[in-house]
Amino acid sequence: VERTLSIIKPDAVEKNRTGAILAHLEEAGFKILALRRTHLTRAEAEGFYAVHKARPFFGELVEFMTRSPVVIAVLEREDAVNAYRKVMGATDPAKADAGTLRKLFGSSVGENAVHGSDSLENAKIEISYYFPGSLVSPTA
Numbered sequence: 001v002e003r004t005l006s007i008i009k010p011d012a013v014e015k016n017r018t019g020a021i022l023a024h025l026e027e028a029g030f031k032i033l034a035l036r037r038t039h040l041t042r043a044e045a046e047g048f049y050a051v052h053k054a055r056p057f058f059g060e061l062v063e064f065m066t067r068s069p070v071v072i073a074v075l076e077r078e079d080a081v082n083a084y085r086k087v088m089g090a091t092d093p094a095k096a097d098a099g100t101l102r103k104l105f106g107s108s109v110g111e112n113a114v115h116g117s118d119s120l121e122n123a124k125i126e127i128s129y130y131f132p133g134s135l136v137s138p139t140a
């Protein structure tokens with residue numbers, strides 16, 4: 001069993017889709033181990049997306065992620081990281097498969113409803129960024 005970090009982004013929270021997305025995740029077999037609604041500060045968003053600092057869209061990304069509250073969750077399931085990436089769909093909602101969270105709830109590559117960790121290593125880093133260390137891995 002594995003854990004991953006999910007963020008329901010400002011666009012989806014603004015549209016009151018939080019519950020729909022969480023229900024979708026439970027239907028897909030994820031356990032919601034921790035859940036927190038917070039309005040990210042600029043420093044938190046810049047730190048979280050530090051790997052994208054050199055990208056041309058970095059400023060836009062930070063503006064968007066700090067626009068209004070997000071809902072951050074620790075999810076547990078077998079093969080959680082890959083399974084959640086599949087449930088999210090492609091970064092660009094227009095290219096995402098039918099039935100994925102980004103197809104259902106996203107509206108553009110910038111406003112794509114959800115974030116998910118892209119590797120088990122990054123999941124551990126991202127979980128510890130937002131939650132206490134005891135949540136990082138199942139055996140911790």
Ligand code: GTP
Nearest residue numbers: 057060061090091109110111112114115116117118
């Ligand atoms: P995350 O789960 O959010 O990390 O998405 P991802 O792994 O599918 O995409 P990636 O890590 O490459 O990019 C991180 C985030 O930056 C994306 O989810 C988008 O919200 C945003 N992003 C990526 N490309 C663009 C772009 O061209 N324009 C804008 N405005 N945002 C972008």
Ligand code: MG
Nearest residue numbers: 115116117118
């Ligand atoms: Mg990513």
